[in-house]
Structure formats: structure tokens, C-alpha cells
Amino acid sequence: MPQMNATVDPEEVSRFEALGAQWWDVKGKMAPLHAMNPARLAFLRDTLVRHFSRDARSLRPLKGLSLVDIGCGGGLLSEPLSRMGADVTGIDPAPGNVDIARAHAAQSGLAVTYEAETAEALAERGARFDVVVALEVVEHVADVGLFVRTAGRLVADGGLLVLSTLNRTPKSFALAIVGAEYVLRWLEPGTHRWEKFVTPEELEATLASAGFAAREKVGLAYEPFSGDFRLTEDLSVNYFMVAEREA
Ligand SMILES: C[S@@+](CC[C@H](N)C(=O)[O-])C[C@H]1O[C@@H](n2cnc3c(N)ncnc32)[C@H](O)[C@@H]1O
Numbered sequence: 542m543p544q545m546n547a548t549v550d551p552e553e554v555s556r557f558e559a560l561g562a563q564w565w566d567v568k569g570k571m572a573p574l575h576a577m578n579p580a581r582l583a584f585l586r587d588t589l590v591r592h593f594s595r596d597a598r599s600l601r602p603l604k605g606l607s608l609v610d611i612g613c614g615g616g617l618l619s620e621p622l623s624r625m626g627a628d629v630t631g632i633d634p635a636p637g638n639v640d641i642a643r644a645h646a647a648q649s650g651l652a653v654t655y656e657a658e659t660a661e662a663l664a665e666r667g668a669r670f671d672v673v674v675a676l677e678v679v680e681h682v683a684d685v686g687l688f689v690r691t692a693g694r695l696v697a698d699g700g701l702l703v704l705s706t707l708n709r710t711p712k713s714f715a716l717a718i719v720g721a722e723y724v725l726r727w728l729e730p731g732t733h734r735w736e737k738f739v740t741p742e743e744l745e746a747t748l749a750s751a752g753f754a755a756r757e758k759v760g761l762a763y764e765p766f767s768g769d770f771r772l773t774e775d776l777s778v779n780y781f782m783v784a785e786r787e788a
Pocket residue numbers: 548549550553554557558574611612613614615616617618632633634635638659660675676677678681682683688
């Protein structure tokens with residue numbers, strides 16, 4: 542049973558919890574997240590190296606930075622970020638996801654701290670992190686405003702908040718819903734609800750109401766021929782937003 546609270550849509554979370562071992566199957570139902578990983582990890586690495594003035598050539602450039610991965614699922618981001626040296630906490634409302642993530646990290650010999658809890662519970666305990674990431678989560682929560690405000694509370698002074706989600710455009714309907722779910726059958730039909738997608742303008746306004754200013758917006762585009770994702774200026778389908786607390 543997922544942890545209940547105002548940002549959790551139990552139906553959404555149960556669907557992810559049912560994935561089990563599929564989380565780490567690069568050809569399974571989470572294939573799109575695996576395919577996104579090289580581009581999004583490069584983006585995170587570059588962004589964090591720049592913001593925290595780290596050595597870009599270092600093997601562990603994020604050493605000493607505390608980072609929380611909200612909605613970590615099976616740990617597809619938590620693990621590589623831990624390899625980059627960050628002190629990673631992964632949280633997810635679904636205990637089943639956290640079980641998968643813990644077992645996989647143990648197998649990989651990585652010291653990631655995983656907890657089956659919500660961002661709200663963590664914020665209530667007064668936890669703060671240099672880096673707060675929530676990638677591909679916003680479009681699955683029950684209350685985007687509350688989710689973003691809570692994520693913001695977890696950011697330490699001078700820290701960074703990085704979100705990624707799907708834009709609500711005709712193109713995202715064609716690619717993320719019709720293409721990915723019905724034509725390519727990449728994702729289970731019903732994985733995404735287009736009405737829940739969030740435009741960059743909406744996300745920026747929500748961040749502003751939480752006291753955060755968007756510093757960077759970058760798109761992520763799928764290339765049908767190579768099957769890779771690459772970073773782009775085009776925010777019309779998948780995009781990242783990097784934000785800092787307003788002074
Ligand atoms: C598409 S997966 C993304 C997993 C991971 N962030 C990644 O990008 O590889 C969405 C995840 O968000 C989690 N989730 C859903 N609602 C949430 C909420 N309100 N708070 C935190 N996590 C949530 C789900 O359980 C699921 O693991």
C-alpha cells in the first residue's frame with residue numbers, strides 16, 4: 542500500500558509499484574526512462590558541476606553534496622548519481638519500488654539511502670538537501686502546487702531544485718500518448734494522462750509561488766532513428782526546469 546497524502550494519487554502509485562523487476566529491464570516497461578538516462582544524467586552532471594563549482598573532469602564530481610531523488614522508483618537515477626559521488630537519498634511513496642531499489646543498489650555495491658516515504662514527511666522532519674530532483678514525477682502527482690512547494694522546502698540554502706515532466710501540447714499528445722502508448726506500445730496504455738501534463742509556464746508560475754525562480758529550461762527529444770534522447774531547446778514534449786530559491 543502506498544503512503545497516503547495529498548500529493549499521492551493511489552492509482553498512479555500502484556501502477557508503478559506493480560512494475561517490480563521490470564524497473565531495471567532496459568527492454569521492459571521502463572525502457573523510455575532507461576533510454577533517457579544518458580542525456581538526463583549528462584544534463585544533471587553539467588548543471589550541478591556548474592552550480593556548485595565542481596571539477597568537471599572528476600570521476601566523482603558531486604562528492605559531498607546531499608541529494609534527494611523524489612519519486613525514485615527503482616532507483617534508475619539514484620544509482621548513477623551516487624556513482625558521481627553524491628550522498629543520495631531516494632524516496633518513493635510505494636514500498637514495493639523502494640524494495641526493488643534497495644535490492645538493486647546492494648547488488649551494485651552502492652550506498653544509497655532509500656525510504657518509502659513522501660516528500661511531505663521528509664520536509665516535516667526538517668530534512669534539507671543541496672540538490673532536490675524529481676524527474677518524470679510531476680505529471681503523476683495529485684496536487685502539483687503542493688508537490689512543488691514541498692520539494693522547495695527540502696532545498697538547502699544555495700541549493701538547486703531540478704524537475705522534469707511532459708509539456709501539454711498537441712505534439713506531446715501525438716508522441717507521448719498516441720506514439721508511445723498506442724503505436725509503439727512502449728508504455729502501457731493509460732500510463733500518462735495528457736490533461737495532467739504541465740506547461741513550462743504553469744510550472745514556472747508554480748515555482749514562483751513557492752519562492753523559486755526558474756534558471757534554466759531544457760528540452761529532451763526522442764530520436765526515432767537512433768532510439769536515443771538528446772537535449773534540445775524545444776520544450777514541446779519532455780523538458781527540465783532548474784530552479785533556485787529567490788533571494
Ligand atoms: C515515471 S516514474 C519516475 C521514476 C524516476 N524518477 C525516474 O525518472 O527514473 C514516477 C515515480 O513517481 C512516484 N510518485 C508518484 N506520485 C508521487 C508523489 N506524490 N510523491 C513522490 N513520488 C511519487 C511513483 O511511485 C514512481 O516511482
